[in-house]
Amino acid sequence: MILEINQISKQYKGNVRALQDINLQLKPGIIGLLGPNGAGKSTLMRILATILQPTTGTVIWNGIDIRRNPDELRRTLGYLPQDFGVYPHLNAIEFLEYAAALKGLGGRLMKARILELLELLNLHHDRKRPLGGFSGGMRQRIGIAQALLNDPKLLIIDEPTVGLDPEERMRLRNLLTDLSGDRIILFSTHIISDIEAVSDQIAIITKGRLLTKADPALLLRKVQGRVWSVTIPDQEIQEARMRWTISGTVRREDGLQLRIVSDNPPLPHAIAVPPSLEDAYLYVRAFQEGA
Ligand SMILES: Nc1ncnc2c1ncn2[C@@H]1O[C@H](COP(=O)(O)OP(=O)(O)OP(=O)(O)O)[C@@H](O)[C@H]1O
Ligand SMILES: [Mg+2]
Numbered sequence: 001m002i003l004e005i006n007q008i009s010k011q012y013k014g015n016v017r018a019l020q021d022i023n024l025q026l027k028p029g030i031i032g033l034l035g036p037n038g039a040g041k042s043t044l045m046r047i048l049a050t051i052l053q054p055t056t057g058t059v060i061w062n063g064i065d066i067r068r069n070p071d072e073l074r075r076t077l078g079y080l081p082q083d084f085g086v087y088p089h090l091n092a093i094e095f096l097e098y099a100a101a102l103k104g105l106g107g108r109l110m111k112a113r114i115l116e117l118l119e120l121l122n123l124h125h126d127r128k129r130p131l132g133g134f135s136g137g138m139r140q141r142i143g144i145a146q147a148l149l150n151d152p153k154l155l156i157i158d159e160p161t162v163g164l165d166p167e168e169r170m171r172l173r174n175l176l177t178d179l180s181g182d183r184i185i186l187f188s189t190h191i192i193s194d195i196e197a198v199s200d201q202i203a204i205i206t207k208g209r210l211l212t213k214a215d216p217a218l219l220l221r222k223v224q225g226r227v228w229s230v231t232i233p234d235q236e237i238q239e240a241r242m243r244w245t246i247s248g249t250v251r252r253e254d255g256l257q258l259r260i261v262s263d264n265p266p267l268p269h270a271i272a273v274p275p276s277l278e279d280a281y282l283y284v285r286a287f288q289e290g291a
Contacts, residue, residue: 001062001153002027003048003184008057010043010208018043019208022057026184030176031213032195033188034281035205041188042082044205045158048186049079061154078152082159082188084143088132092123092142095131099146110149117145122171136163144175155179157187161194173198196277204284211288219280227279228260228270245286247279261286 003026010019019040033041046052048059050070059066061073086095096114100106118124121141126134131142140160147155161169176185176198189195195202196216203213212219227247232240233255240246240258244266248259259273260266261283 001182001184002060003154004058004060005044005048006058006060008044008047008054008059010040010047010052011055017208019047019054022205022208022210024203024210024213026186028180028182028184029200030180030185030187030198031201031203032199033186033203033205034190034192034195035188036190038207039205040208041205042158043208045079045156045186045188046081048154049077049081049156050074073154076150076153078147078150078155078157080140080143080147080157080160082162084139086131086134086139086142089130091130092118092127092145095142096145096149100149103150105149113149113151114145117148120148121145121175137165137168140164140168140172144172148179153183155183155185155187157185159188159190161189161191169194192277192281202277204281206285211284216277219277219284220275223261223275223280223283225272226261226263226283227273227275228262228266229257229273230260230267230270231255231257245282247276247282 005022005024008019008022009017011017022044033044035041043052047054050066050073053067064072066073090098093114096117100110100114115124118127121144123138123141123145126138131139134142140163144157144160147157160172164172173194176187179185199216201213201215202219204211231252231254237256245261246258247261250257259279260270261279
């Protein structure tokens, strides 16, 4: 099972270049798509979900060009769009039955599947409640449930953790881990802690370009020995922000303690500290963007 993304570019009307020459090969596992607002994450996902055509480039699903034959992929696709909307008057079961019907799924097996999914997503107690009264987290879970109706081999979820409280975030991460296996799961976020625990691979995009795709350990190695701690007087912070890539600040009695990502010690008394994925992300962005 393989999804090959070859030289994908997307230009929207008005000359917006949302994606430029994206090349990626996705295999079973969890791939976190990380990037700031406007990076092109949703655009890429919509192209992979066959609801948007790229300007140039091809997407090949198990050897089949999805432009020529989108049905092969659609059959086994689960997709949760970023702007997922629900019908407020339907209850959870009715909504999932409706979503199943749209996908051409139905029958007794599907009824059983819906109950199974409601259980899996911890919504079984709320299965008869109208969705209009659901919290943001519950709506996200309904969104994930509809994406799982056909037991997809390719699961694309766009910003699933937005609006979730810490406990729900954790539950979602566990769910993704449970769902992985013989499946490609691509999910996007701009929150690093969401993906560092669960992703087998992390793809970083900014300004429509893929900066890197690597496993988290490799990303950390990239920045090993390049993260420093220095303490500066409060009033020097402006200047420091212009000079260095700062991944964190902590106020202390003797000034501001900065975490700086830099190839060389930013100051003679800088102390090397163990890197985090946050540092790696900033490093990749600061030193590869525009390169
Ligand atoms: N339908 C559209 N028409 C024109 N421009 C668009 C359209 N959709 C997205 N864009 C632009 O394309 C770029 C990429 O947008 P996209 O939504 O893919 O980014 P994103 O990484 O998903 O951002 P976010 O984190 O905010 O969801 C942005 O500059 C955006 O303004
Ligand atoms: Mg988006």
